[in-house]
Amino acid sequence: xxxxxxxxxxxxxxxxxxxxxxxxxxxxxxxxxxxxxxxxxxxxxxxxxxxxxxxxxxxxxxxxxxxxxxxxxxxxxxxxxxxxxxxxxxxxxxxxxxxxxxxxxxxxxxxxxxxxxxxxxxxxxxxxxxxxxxxxxxxxxxxxxxxxxxxxxxxxxxxxxxxxxxxxxxxxxxxxxxxxxxxxxxxxxxxxxxxxxxxxxxxxxxxxxxxxxxxxxxxxxxxxxxxxxxxxxxxxxxxxxxxxxxxxxxxxxxxxxxxxxxxxxxxxxxxxxxxxxxxxxxxxxxxxx
Amino acid sequence: xxxxxxxxxxxxxxxxxxxxxxxxxxxxxxxxxxxxxxxxxxxxxxxxxxxxxxxxxxxxxxxxxxxxxxxxxxxxxxxxxxxxxxxxxxxxxxxxxxxxxxxxxxxxxxxxxxxxxxxxxxxxxxxxxxxxxxxxxxxxxxxxxxxxxxxxxxxxxxxxxxxxxxxxxxxxxxxxxxxxxxxxxxxxxxxxxxxxxxxxxxxxxxxxxxxxxxxxxxxxxxxxxxxxxxxxxxxxxxxxxxxxxxxxxxxxxxxxxxxxxxxxxxxxxxxxxxxxxxxxxxxxxxxxxxxxxxxxxxxxxxxxxxxxxxxxxxxxxxxxxxxxxxxxxxxxxxxxxxxxxxxxxxxxxxxxxxxxxxxxxxxxxxxxxxxxxxxxxxxxxxxxxxxxxxxxxxxxxxxx
Numbered sequence: 001x002x003x004x005x006x007x008x009x010x011x012x013x014x015x016x017x018x019x020x021x022x023x024x025x026x027x028x029x030x031x032x033x034x035x036x037x038x039x040x041x042x043x044x045x046x047x048x049x050x051x052x053x054x055x056x057x058x059x060x061x062x063x064x065x066x067x068x069x070x071x072x073x074x075x076x077x078x079x080x081x082x083x084x085x086x087x088x089x090x091x092x093x094x095x096x097x098x099x100x101x102x103x104x105x106x107x108x109x110x111x112x113x114x115x116x117x118x119x120x121x122x123x124x125x126x127x128x129x130x131x132x133x134x135x136x137x138x139x140x141x142x143x144x145x146x147x148x149x150x151x152x153x154x155x156x157x158x159x160x161x162x163x164x165x166x167x168x169x170x171x172x173x174x175x176x177x178x179x180x181x182x183x184x185x186x187x188x189x190x191x192x193x194x195x196x197x198x199x200x201x202x203x204x205x206x207x208x209x210x211x212x213x214x215x216x217x218x219x220x221x222x223x224x225x226x227x228x229x230x231x232x233x234x235x236x237x238x239x240x241x242x243x244x245x246x247x248x249x250x251x252x253x254x255x256x257x258x259x260x261x262x263x264x265x266x267x268x269x270x271x272x273x274x275x276x277x278x279x280x281x282x283x284x285x286x287x288x289x
Numbered sequence: 290x291x292x293x294x295x296x297x298x299x300x301x302x303x304x305x306x307x308x309x310x311x312x313x314x315x316x317x318x319x320x321x322x323x324x325x326x327x328x329x330x331x332x333x334x335x336x337x338x339x340x341x342x343x344x345x346x347x348x349x350x351x352x353x354x355x356x357x358x359x360x361x362x363x364x365x366x367x368x369x370x371x372x373x374x375x376x377x378x379x380x381x382x383x384x385x386x387x388x389x390x391x392x393x394x395x396x397x398x399x400x401x402x403x404x405x406x407x408x409x410x411x412x413x414x415x416x417x418x419x420x421x422x423x424x425x426x427x428x429x430x431x432x433x434x435x436x437x438x439x440x441x442x443x444x445x446x447x448x449x450x451x452x453x454x455x456x457x458x459x460x461x462x463x464x465x466x467x468x469x470x471x472x473x474x475x476x477x478x479x480x481x482x483x484x485x486x487x488x489x490x491x492x493x494x495x496x497x498x499x500x501x502x503x504x505x506x507x508x509x510x511x512x513x514x515x516x517x518x519x520x521x522x523x524x525x526x527x528x529x530x531x532x533x534x535x536x537x538x539x540x541x542x543x544x545x546x547x548x549x550x551x552x553x554x555x556x557x558x559x560x561x562x563x564x565x566x567x568x569x570x571x572x573x574x575x576x577x578x579x580x581x582x583x584x585x586x587x588x589x590x591x592x593x594x595x596x597x598x599x600x601x602x603x604x605x606x607x608x609x610x611x612x613x614x615x616x617x618x619x620x621x622x623x624x625x626x627x628x629x630x631x632x633x634x635x636x637x638x639x640x641x642x643x644x645x646x647x648x649x650x651x652x653x654x655x656x657x658x659x660x661x662x663x664x665x666x667x668x669x670x671x672x673x674x675x676x677x678x679x680x681x682x683x684x685x686x687x688x689x
Contacts (some may be wrong), residue, residue, distance in 0.1 A: 001512050004537075008504040116525050118532070118558035125535045125562070136536035209501065210528040210558055218501035253505030258496040259468055261505070 003133045009250030011139035014146030017242030019201035019219050020226040021235055022194030028233015029170040029190045031090050035097040038216025039104035040195045044070055044202020045211045052119045059119055060141060063203045067196040074195020078188045108213040117211045142204040149200055150239045166190055225269040231279030240281055318354055318361040318625055321384025322394040328372025333604055334397045337420055340608020341365055341394050343596055347582055354616060357623035370396055374404035381405040385412040391627050399423030406434050415627040417615055419607035424474055427651045437610050437646055438571055439657035441471055442478025445519050447659045448545035448567055449482050451673040452517055455684045459516035459542050463492035465506060466521030475521040475547050491515050507533040517543045524548055528558050535562050542685035550662055551669040565686035567663045571603035572643055575677045580613050580641040589642045610643030
C-alpha cells in the first residue's frame with residue numbers, strides 16, 4: 001500500500017502543478033490573485049467534455065484547442081475588465097475576479113444545469129501493473145502532459161522575447177516600460193497564458209473527475225497552498241510543490257484517514273507562511289511587484 | 290335599462306353567494322404545507338408538492354374525504370420556506386395558528402422538519418413527513434409526526450438482505466461514504482445489519498464532503514479486497530468513487546449505493562462503468578401494493594403522468610402516499626380531530642400503493658421497506674424485493 005500511495009500522489013501532483021502554474025504566474029507578474037482561476041479550470045473541463053461527447057475527440061487530443069479558447073477568455077477579460085481596474089487599485093481586482101467567478105459558475109449552471117457529467121474513455125479502466133502497484137494510464141498521461149506543459153512554459157519564459165518581457169515586467173514595471181515594453185500588453189498575454197494553463201488542467205481533470213459547475217472550487221484551495229508552497233510566480237516551484245502537496249495529501253489520507261488530508265495540507269500552508277513566506281522554492285522578488 | 294339589469298345581476302350573485310354554503314353542505318379540511326419551492330431544495334420540494342397536489346385533486350374529484358357522515362373537500366395551503374429551517378418553522382406556526390390548518394404535510398429534508406416538528410407538536414397538528422427520515426427526528430418522543438417512509442439507517446439494508454441469498458455467498462463488506470449527518474446514519478445502520486447477517490465488515494471509511502480525489506479511499510478498499518462495497522454518498526461522490534475504484538481495478542462482486550441508480554446523471558456520467566451497480570429506491574413503479582385512491586403504483590404513475598406530463602419520482606410518490614395514509618386514518622377515525630386521528634393511526638394497519646404501514650408510538654412505519662435496482666444493459670431494473678422484481682440480479686457483477 002505504501003508504493004501505491006506514493007504513486008497515487010505522484011500521478012495527482014502533476015495535475016495540481018498545471019492547475020497552479022497559471023494562477024501563480026498571474027499573481028507573481030501582476031499581483032492579481034485571480035479567484036476566477038477555478039472557474040477557468042471548470043470551463044476547460046466543460047469544453048473538453050463538449051468536444052468529447054459531441055465530436056468524439058479525446059480530451060488529450062483536444063487540449064490545444066481548449067487551451068486556445070481559454071487563452072482568448074483570459075486575454076479578453078484582462079484587457080476589458082482587469083486592466084482598467086488595475087489602474088485605480090490592484091486590491092479591487094480581487095473583488096472583480098471574485099465576481100467573475102460567481103458569474104461564470106452561475107452561467108455554466110444556466111447553460112449546462114448542475115447535472116454531473118463525465119468523460120469516459122475506453123482506456124480509463126486500464127492500468128500498467130508494476131508488481132503490486134497499478135498505474136492508471138489516464139493518470140499517467142495526465143501527469144506526463146503536465147510536466148511537458150510546465151517544461152514548455154519554462155522555455156517560453158526563459159528563451160523567448162515575450163517570456164523575457166513578462167519576467168522583466170514582473171521584476172520592475174517602470175523599468176520595463178522604459179525599455180519599450182508595454183506592461184498592459186504583457187499583462188494581457190500573461191493572463192491569457194494563465195487561463196490557457198487552467199484550461200489544460202480542466203482538460204486533464206475532465207478525464208479523472210466528475211464534471212459539474214462547482215469543479216473549480218475543489219481545486220482552488222489546493223492551488224492556493226501550492227502557490228505559496230512553491231513560491232509566488234515560480235513555474236518550477238509550482239510543479240515541485242504540486243508533487244509535494246499531492247504526496248502529503250495522499251499519505252495523510254492513507255495513514256491518518258481521508259478526513260485528515262486537508263487538515264494536514266492546510267496546516268502545512270500555515271507553517272510555510274510563518275517559517276518561509278517566500279515559499280520552498282520561491283525567490284523573493286517575484287511576489288513583490 | 291342597463292342599470293336595472295346590472296343591479297339584478299349583482300343582487301342575484303350576492304344571493305347565490307349567501308345561499309351557496311348551505312346548498313353545498315360540504316365542509317373544508319385545511320392542510321398546511323410549508324415546503325421548499327426556492328433555494329437548495331427547490332427541485333425536491335417541488336416534486337414533493339406535486340405528490341401532495343395529485344392526492345388532493347384526485348380525492349376531491351372523487352367527492353372528497355368522508356368522515357363520520359360528513360364529506361370534506363380538502364384544501365392545501367402552501368408556503369415557500371426558501372429551503373430554510375427557520376422560515377419553515379415560522380410558516381408552519383402561521384399555518385396552524387392563523388390559517389387554521391389542523392393537519393400538516395411535512396417539508397423536504399430532515400433538517401428542516403426538525404425545526405417544524407417542534408411547532409406542530411406544540412399545536413398538536415398531526416404531521417405526515419414522508420421526506421424527513423433521519424432517525425433522530427423520531428427519537429425525541431414527538432407524538433404528532435409520522436412518516437410512511439423507511440428511516441435513514443435502513444438505507445443500505447435491503448442490499449445486504451439481497452446479498453445474503455446470493456451464490457457464491459459474499460463474505461466481506463466495505464462501507465464508505467462522506468462524513469455527513471445522513472450518510473453516517475446510513476453507514477452505521479448498514480454496519481450493524483451486516484454484522485447481524487453474519488458478514489465481516491472489513492472496512493469502514495469516511496471522506497470529507499466535497500473531496501476532490503478518492504484514490505486514497507480506493508487504495509485502502511483494494512487492500513482489503515471486499516466481496517461487497519457499499520457507498521452511502523450522494524450522486525457526485527458516488528460517481529467519483531466508482532471511477533477511482535475502476536482506475537485501481539478494484540472489482541468486488543457487488544457494488545451497492547444508498548442513492549437511486551435510476552438517476553439519469555449517474556448513467557450518462559459513468560456509461561459502461563455503471564453496469565451492474567445496485568442502488569436503493571424508496572419507490573418503483575412496479576410495486577403492487579393497493580389502495581382505494583390510486584389502485585396501485587402503476588395507477589399512481591399513470592395519474593401522475595396525465596397531470597404533469599413527466600414520469601413520477603419517489604419524492605412525489607411519497608407525498609401522495611402520505612396523503613393516502615392521512616385519508617385512510619381520517620376515514621377510519623370518522624372525525625377530523627387530529628388527536629383522535631393520531632390514536633387511530635397508532636392502532637391501525639393498512640397499505641397504500643407506496644407500501645404497507647403500521648406505526649409505532651414514535652411515528653415510525655415499522656413495515657416500510659426499500660427496493661433495490663441494478664443497472665442491467667444500461668437500464669435500471671428492479672431486482673428486490675422478489676415480489677416486484679423486473680429482472681434477476683447479475684451477480685457477481687461483470688462490469689468493469
